[in-house]
Amino acid sequence: MTNRNFREVLDLLDQKGDLVRISKEVDPKFEMPALMKQLEEEGKAFIFENVKGAKHPSVGGIFTSMDRYGLIFNPDASEKYSFDDAGGRVLSGVANPIENIVLDKGPISEEIFIDDAINLMDFPVATFFELDSGPFITSAVGIFKKPNGVINVGFYRCMIVDQKHLLINASGLSDLRKSYDWHRENNKEMSVAMVIGAPPPLLMAAASKCPDDVSELEVAGGMIGKGIETILSPDSGLPIPIESEIVIEAKVDLNNMIENTLGEFGNQYGTEDAPMCKVTSIMKRKDAMFYNVMAGRAKEHNNLGYLTIYGLSKGVCAKIKESFSFVNDVAIHFDTKIGPLMHVVIAIKKSSDDQPAEIINKAFNLSLGFFNLSWMAKRVIIVDDDIDINNMDDVEWATWTRMGRAEKMHLFSDFITWEIDRAALPDKTSLRVGIDATKDMDYFDELVKPIVPGIDQINLKDYL
Numbered sequence: 276m277t278n279r280n281f282r283e284v285l286d287l288l289d290q291k292g293d294l295v296r297i298s299k300e301v302d303p304k305f306e307m308p309a310l311m312k313q314l315e316e317e318g319k320a321f322i323f324e325n326v327k328g329a330k331h332p333s334v335g336g337i338f339t340s341m342d343r344y345g346l347i348f349n350p351d352a353s354e355k356y357s358f359d360d361a362g363g364r365v366l367s368g369v370a371n372p373i374e375n376i377v378l379d380k381g382p383i384s385e386e387i388f389i390d391d392a393i394n395l396m397d398f399p400v401a402t403f404f405e406l407d408s409g410p411f412i413t414s415a416v417g418i419f420k421k422p423n424g425v426i427n428v429g430f431y432r433c434m435i436v437d438q439k440h441l442l443i444n445a446s447g448l449s450d451l452r453k454s455y456d457w458h459r460e461n462n463k464e465m466s467v468a469m470v471i472g473a474p475p476p477l478l479m480a481a482a483s484k485c486p487d488d489v490s491e492l493e494v495a496g497g498m499i500g501k502g503i504e505t506i507l508s509p510d511s512g513l514p515i516p517i518e519s520e521i522v523i524e525a526k527v528d529l530n531n532m533i534e535n536t537l538g539e540f541g542n543q544y545g546t547e548d549a550p551m552c553k554v555t556s557i558m559k560r561k562d563a564m565f566y567n568v569m570a571g572r573a574k575e576h577n578n579l580g581y582l583t584i585y586g587l588s589k590g591v592c593a594k595i596k597e598s599f600s601f602v603n604d605v606a607i608h609f610d611t612k613i614g615p616l617m618h619v620v621i622a623i624k625k626s627s628d629d630q631p632a633e634i635i636n637k638a639f640n641l642s643l644g645f646f647n648l649s650w651m652a653k654r655v656i657i658v659d660d661d662i663d664i665n666n667m668d669d670v671e672w673a674t675w676t677r678m679g680r681a682e683k684m685h686l687f688s689d690f691i692t693w694e695i696d697r698a699a700l701p702d703k704t705s706l707r708v709g710i711d712a713t714k715d716m717d718y719f720d721e722l723v724k725p726i727v728p729g730i731d732q733i734n735l736k737d738y739l
């Protein structure tokens with residue numbers, strides 16, 4: 276099974292002329308992100324070889340589209356890969372996880388720093404936006420042991436506090452947040468290893484919401500048909516992929532929560548409390564490259580982030596279809612162009628005007644195990660089965676052409692929301708919208724789309 280590592284993917288981009296090397300000195304505060312943003316818009320990966328104050332180059336702009344995952348897995352290294360290919364690859368790893376292999380050493384242990392030798396300032400960590408509270412590591416996947424003994428891996432943003440301290444943020448959706456809560460309540464010590472430049476399949480698995488009893492490390496193994504090679508971290512014995520660039524191992528102080536702010540993937544600032552973490556070791560390759568993912572609404576962050584809900588949304592669609600015999604199909608749109616939350620579109624074969632409201636209510640209250648759909652979904656839109664639910668233009672068209680009565684717009688103000696819905700009220704509730712964009716039964720046959728009869732069978736090619 277083809278599986279190219281982080282450096283091989285960078286080399287491929289270099290060969291294709293899609294890797295830009297910048298040797299001029301850049302300031303990691305604002306100047307580097309300004310350039311990263313422009314390079315990303317042009318589809319170029321980058322290496323900043325000379326970052327002010329840092330001992331290592333800064334790389335990124337790598338997985339800026341689904342197609343780029345083709346560089347990892349396609350034998351011919353073509354940039355052709357769909358969202359279903361990427362999400363499906365992760366789900367195949369979830370279905371057939373493969374245990375990691377533990378070795379004594381590897382590229383990641385070429386250099387190990389402890390005690391006074393630890394210095395986070397050696398790394399070219401970007402400060403992205405005007406109101407950010409400091410420099411943030413955005414590409415790191417955190418590895419830790421959950422209370423159930425399973426090794427967990429997820430992306431968690433980290434703010435650098437000083438040479439030996441950082442804040443590791445956990446959203447309400449994350450297993451890390453649950454682990455923080457458990458360790459605090461049970462007064463137990465907790466360690467997290469933040470891995471920068473992890474093997475690409477692990478980046479994809481870490482971004483994905485995986486079942487509680489399956490380790491993302493083993494999911495990544497399943498995605499490539501062999502266990503990820505690891506060594507154990509010096510302080511807490513956490514398994515670290517040997518083919519990583521840098522690992523920062525830290526002890527978490529759950530009784531010292533510090534406020535921090537970063538421009539988030541939904542194009543808003545997010546202020547969060549995260550625990551102060553004391554670095555206990557740093558491991559790295561001799562010539563380590565520091566991976567910087569552009570923060571905010573940016574292609575690489577969002578592309579990885581869309582994987583978060585792939586498996587989850589498949590489950591939601593199946594549950595909604597199961598619950599109503601008249602539901603034809605369900606699509607979930609999670610696209611930061613329309614905000615940080617999900618928009619659920621449900622196509623029905625309608626036989627009564629009451630059906631859409633019934634589904635809207637049930638859909639928002641659908642239990643996903645750890646929360647209801649309303650927590651993550653801003654809008655539920657019901658359409659007729661002649662609408663292409665995967666095409667938001669068609670869905671918007673239905674909304675603004677088939678909604679003639681005010682009662683077809685359902686507004687809810689009492690649902691508790693995910694914290695990334697930054698417009699929420701202090702009691703954590705936020706607006707939810709249900710839209711009945713179906714044709715009313717009284718006008719059902721009049722509100723049809725104009726269609727040229729036979730257009731699907733008549734082919735222009737046959738006339739030229």
Ligand SMILES: Cc1cc2nc3c(=O)[nH]c(=O)nc-3n(C[C@H](O)[C@H](O)[C@H](O)COP(=O)(O)O)c2cc1C
Nearest residue numbers: 429430431432445446449450451482483484579580
């Ligand atoms: C670039 C990037 C940055 C992210 N930053 C955070 C973060 O700071 N905190 C967080 O909880 N989730 C963050 N996420 C989302 C999580 O990685 C994702 O929800 C993952 O499934 C969490 O794993 P877990 O549930 O095993 O903890 C980020 C995702 C990406 C792609």
